[in-house]
Amino acid sequence: MKTKTKWLPLIVTPLCITLYGCNSSSSDHKSQPDVEAATPGNLNLCHELAEQFNYSETKIVSAELLPEGSNTVQSPTPAHCVVTGAMNERVSLIDNQTYKIGFEMRLPVDWNGRFYYQANGGFDGVVKQAIGQFLSVEDESQSALNKGFAVISSDAGHPSPAPTFGLDPQARLDYGYNAVATLTPMAKSLIEKAYGKQPDHSYFAGCSNGGRHTMVASARFADMYDGFLVGNPGFNLPKSAISQIYGIQQYATLVDVDPENVLGSLQSGFTQQEYALVSEKVLQQCDALDGASDGMVNDLAGCQEAFDLYRDVPSCVTERDGTCLTNAQKDVLNNIMSGPHNSITNEAIYSNFPYDAGMGTSDYYGWEFFMAMMFDSGSVSYVFSTPPTPFDGSTDMGKLEYINSFNIDTDVGRIYAIDENFTESSVDFMTPPNATDLSTLRDRGAKMMVVHGSSDSVFSPADTINWYEGLQDANGRNADEFARLYLVPGMNHCGNGPSTDRFEMLDKLVDWVEQGMQPQSIEASVRPDNAELPSNWSPTRTRPLCPYPQVATYNGTGNIEDAASFSCVAPK
Template sequence: MTKIPDVSGPVRPVRVASHWIAAACAALLAGCGGDGDDGSAALPQLAAATGAPLGACADLASTFSFANTTITSAAPLAAGTLTVAGSPVGAHCQVRGEMYRRTSPQDGNGYAIGFEMRLPNSWNGRFFYQANGGLDGSVGTALGAIGGSAPNFSNALNMGFAVISSDAGHDTAGPAFGIDAQARLDYGYNAAVKLTPMAKALIASAYGKGPDRSYFGGCSNGGRHTLLATTRLPEQYDGFLAGAPGYRLPLAATANVFSAKQLLLVPGTTVDDLSTAFPTAERAMVSSAILAKCDALDGATDGIVQDVAACQKAFDFTRDVPTCSGARDGTCLSADQKTALAPIFSGATDSTGKKFYASLAYDAGISGTSFATWKFGASKNLDTGAIATVWGVPPISQTGFVGSDYLTSTSVDTMLAAIAATDSTYLESALSFMQPVDPSNLSTLKNRGAKVMVYHGVSDPIFMHDDTVTWYENLRSANNGNASDFARFYAVPGMGHCAGGPATDQFDMLTPLVNWVEKGQAPDSVIATARGLPTAAGAANVDIPTSWAPGRTRPLCPYPQVARLKAGATDLESASSFSCQ
């Protein structure tokens, strides 16, 4: 039995017929037969996409028809009308519309799944589903991020993909939409289920044929959307690119509130300013202590901890961070601080001491701006509202809701119970509609030749890198100890949440994903670049150390490999001096 989501709501079980598998095999370039080098059955090789010219753009507003769909506009845009990071985007057709317009029985508000599609004049035969971040609620420009913070690298649209973006079923910022039961499901997974067949039909109408290959990608909540798609839409997409996948987002958010509660245990800290518990100077000091213990473990003393696993064993927070003998002065942590901060690194627990979310890795990026943004701000302003209203059952109205009050007055146990609850109105818990069906069972996409690439900043302070390590280890275990023939995970040392940190945080993972899917070229490494001085587009990374050369490069290695300095190499600014081992 394979679970396939109903386009109108909850998941329903459907049997997969053997004739579908045979038909899928017939569409493959190399078929389903053959053996791998290890004696196992070789995975199918999908054929490469071929392009087609765009038809009449403006006509799509009147000629395209799909159930429960309204096209509100279709307009041709000349090359350069849209620019990204100062670079012009090629000529394309912009289509806007919505699906499933309705009135909520819970809050009386109107809802629909808003979307835009951008269809390039020079189409490469591929479709990219752009999964957006945060709580969604707005239709982002349909460009298609290609991985990392890559504003100057290009985007899927400029590379010739047809791209869709959506608001995931609600058009307002903030968590108030969580009162509506269907809006919760659309945000969790159902918007993608509903949009996918419509988008493919629109592409067929625009180009005279549907997409040969389809890709799904995003970072943060977009990475969560992507991992959900691997289990809920495995037949619909050929490549999945997941960045910082908070695939257990309700638990991650609750863990971040747990972190805020720990910060409040530091004497002198108030909910109005959580940063006083662990200010910039002290975070920089801890970062330096981590580097002193771990930097050279990969063979290069370069400000990057490549051997993440070895560092977690080598570094001891209590032993290796100086303890203040007097007043705090930025060179040490007080005993009270160490007691309060240690559980943030070791992993959030409930009142019984049971760990419910992953640990925060010891890494140099703790000094970056991402840590401050998520630990001191989002923990009380974003996570609390989502827990209370989007995921909790029963939901708490946002009228008069104050996130900081909820943080201080509500126990973690109460939050955990709320996100796991259901009732007669909210039939799926957040631990169901927000998470993959069975994240370690990707046999459907694997067996049809689809591929998965995942990247995650080691210093991500909201969705833990260690949680993605656990996901990948479970995936390996489910595939006889090796999932690298269809899924690979790339840690980005120093990087915070999706970008930033003392890291090489610019990289293109879409191109190697396409080459893997359509040419069989497995991505043994991905070259990443550090953002240096500010550009006209303001794309600088303020967390980059001044000692680094502008444009420093490093190979990102598929887990569990580590980028190590080659014997005799001396250029610490070039990826060519390192190899994945």
């Protein structure tokens, strides 16, 4: 059955009146009494930490002082101490592999008194440099380390290659939430040893799976952190992984798959050029909804009503040539954008996806095909299924055979299942226990800022919007007092796309937590090195990112490349 992808209902008038005002400015205002700001400190120990720091089940491998300007990352860093170590080393009784929670901490000599947990993406499995970078496209000179934070990064309790760690029950739990619970008190204790005091304020941030880590922490560990910075969160990761393999199943119906070129033959069924055609037609229907024909869709909800795949994209009457879609292609895309459903009960398994202007990019296309094949077959089979369902993933054909064997109607139950070895289901250990119950966070004065690219093809922004609407409902429509959501038009997964994907949120979060300054609109700019930018955009384009559900709307006058020419207003 052909169905048009619908958008969730919006409660417009009360939000406009009670939450933000219909024309809020970009200047922040105080929403609560002053909170004590963090006080700086100086590093007292570095090399000595390897011998003098003692913490249960923790081994410090090295502690090295790096001078200012060290090129350990792309951007020169301040003078800091790099500490590497591991916790809870053990040999699994299930797969006989050695597991431990590896970590790196970077402690600036001139410390701002704050702690930053850098939540990483993907399968984890690697201890990334602990510089406190939020988005993959972020200016490293603006990293948390460069701002003076003490930063920790970890592998979440397992080594690469992933996803075979899913055979071990404890490794699953460490990946889901327990590594954070284990590392946090250790890190604060190490900070106290190095500086003579614990951090005054602690922050948690990450994008993608790192965004999932952050949302899980906001529900499970709000007593340990004061601020949460969330990017493109995969907080329903087991469900979204099934959505990704459902997409591959759909694409496979369009072609005869070549066993020698599985990915290439799948991509021949729906090319990037054809995705770009869809983006072009979305823009034709939606670009001007915000008052400006500028290659951006700010009114994402309105766009879902304005655009119709079957009506607005030409149907092929002869051969495919990139200017049309076949009826079969439209059905496949409609199914994917509607999200997977149980064919018997029509129950949604995961969220729908919005049509947007960033669907024609290489990032969007890569997540649809290559990343879905590479990541999601293994994550569903090894990590999210109970019991694990191993398969031969050494070839693309092996991955595809597993994907096609997954029955959307019956096998989804594996992500909810438990047994005598795996006593927590993947839905339990991977997702927030109750994503809309942030009462601990709220009641202790902690804050959360969430950002999501509206052209994310792996973790749907509609899922995040639905979560935020539920959070509002659970808090008398006053959740904005402690949590704010910002959509980035055209942005793909954690950056890229035809978008203004450079913006500063960490400073805004700190000001909110420590000074009570509520964030309003946030100015974002393009990255001139972004290969996905249209040629007719100014390399200095700026836009306001508006607190949801407000929409950046052109004032009718002024430079269309300047954020000052736009205001955040309630959706129509």
